[in-house]
Amino acid sequence: xxxxxxxxxxxxxxxxxxxISNKAEAxxxxxxxxxxxxxxxxxxxxxxxxxxxYKKSLSPAYKKFKDDFASPVPNMELSGDMxxxxxxxxxxxxxxxxxxxFDYDQAQKADNHxxxxxxxxxxDVPARQLxxxxxxxxxxxxxxxxxxxxLDDYRDGASGSSGMIMDMIxxxxxxx
Amino acid sequence: MKSVKEMEDYIAKQILKAQDxxxxxxxxxxxKLIISQISKGISPVAGEPRFAEYSKSYKQQxxxxxxxxxxxKPRPVNLKLTGILLDSLVTKINKSRGxxxxxxxxxxxxxxxxxxxxxxxxxxxxxxxxxGEEFNRVITQRIKKIFKEAxxxxxx
Numbered sequence: 001x002x003x004x005x006x007x008x009x010x011x012x013x014x015x016x017x018x019x020i021s022n023k024a025e026a027x028x029x030x031x032x033x034x035x036x037x038x039x040x041x042x043x044x045x046x047x048x049x050x051x052x053x054y055k056k057s058l059s060p061a062y063k064k065f066k067d068d069f070a071s072p073v074p075n076m077e078l079s080g081d082m083x084x085x086x087x088x089x090x091x092x093x094x095x096x097x098x099x100x101x102f103d104y105d106q107a108q109k110a111d112n113h114x115x116x117x118x119x120x121x122x123x124d125v126p127a128r129q130l131x132x133x134x135x136x137x138x139x140x141x142x143x144x145x146x147x148x149x150x151l152d153d154y155r156d157g158a159s160g161s162s163g164m165i166m167d168m169i170x171x172x173x174x175x176x
Numbered sequence: 177m178k179s180v181k182e183m184e185d186y187i188a189k190q191i192l193k194a195q196d197x198x199x200x201x202x203x204x205x206x207x208k209l210i211i212s213q214i215s216k217g218i219s220p221v222a223g224e225p226r227f228a229e230y231s232k233s234y235k236q237q238x239x240x241x242x243x244x245x246x247x248x249k250p251r252p253v254n255l256k257l258t259g260i261l262l263d264s265l266v267t268k269i270n271k272s273r274g275x276x277x278x279x280x281x282x283x284x285x286x287x288x289x290x291x292x293x294x295x296x297x298x299x300x301x302x303x304x305x306x307x308g309e310e311f312n313r314v315i316t317q318r319i320k321k322i323f324k325e326a327x328x329x330x331x332x
Binding site: 036037075080084086146153 | 213
């Protein structure tokens with residue numbers, strides 16, 4: 001049976017979201033971070049999944065085919081439609097961010113690589129896990145740490161944005 | 177026992193050391209990260225992370241083999257043909273102002289980032305240049321880490 005979407009839902013309450021007043025901004029920032037980091041990892045031919053699979057080579061036949069349309073490396077980008085469809089949603093009430101492929105057609109492609117369903121497991125498409133599957137996988141520890149750091153910025157009452165850093169740098173630092 | 181004035185002077189010096197180290201380390205890492213992301217078709221600017229696809233006419237040029245000398249492909253949209261644009265990234269540290277200046281000197285960068293490229297004036301933001309724009313979250317997190325490392329080294 002085909003999947004309707006291929007997504008990963010992260011519960012931020014477990015990471016301390018409940019202690020933050022500006023939940024919407026924090027969830028949005030984490031969604032943006034996850035989306036960008038998934039794209040970044042795909043470009044580096046890396047999985048975001050702890051211990052996950054990412055085959056770093058293409059079959060000679062597919063490499064030759066792909067070379068007519070795109071860079072002949074396994075960066076998950078042929079037409080670009082699948083990665084273009086990568087998106088996130090957040091829910092303040094449940095304290096969750098859901099990231100992945102919500103578009104039906106793109107979800108089928110994503111499933112083939114992410115191996116969310118038995119259908120996908122049965123195909124000979126190599127595993128390249130862009131996102132974890134809930135109940136089976138976890139995010140890489142360094143990604144989870146970045147998410148915790150983003151939450152910490154909100155917990156401390158800061159804006160959570162990079163503006164904070166620059167404000168700190170330029171304030172009270174006049175040289176004698 | 178140190179006086180309050182001595183303590184203040186010490187802390188002020190440590191803050192400046194932390195700032196200098198932050199600027200130097202950011203100068204080492206952030207430009208590489210910017211180029212790496214653009215090369216993967218990712219905008220370094222917060223907002224829409226993927227660069228818009230190339231125009232039909234530009235893709236047709238690639239299909240017709242007119243850009244074969246550059247091995248240009250429709251994907252990823254990496255803003256690289258000759259490489260001159262991406263190679264034009266320069267940085268400058270101003271320690272007295274506490275600023276790391278990052279700039280693409282090739283005029284094409286402003287066309288992509290602000291004016292828009294081609295007939296459709298497609299924007300592909302290469303750097304946060306407009307009021308209120310920021311680097312994307314991955315770059316922001318890296319900047320924060322570099323900053324924290326410098327602060328921890330001199331002020332903990």
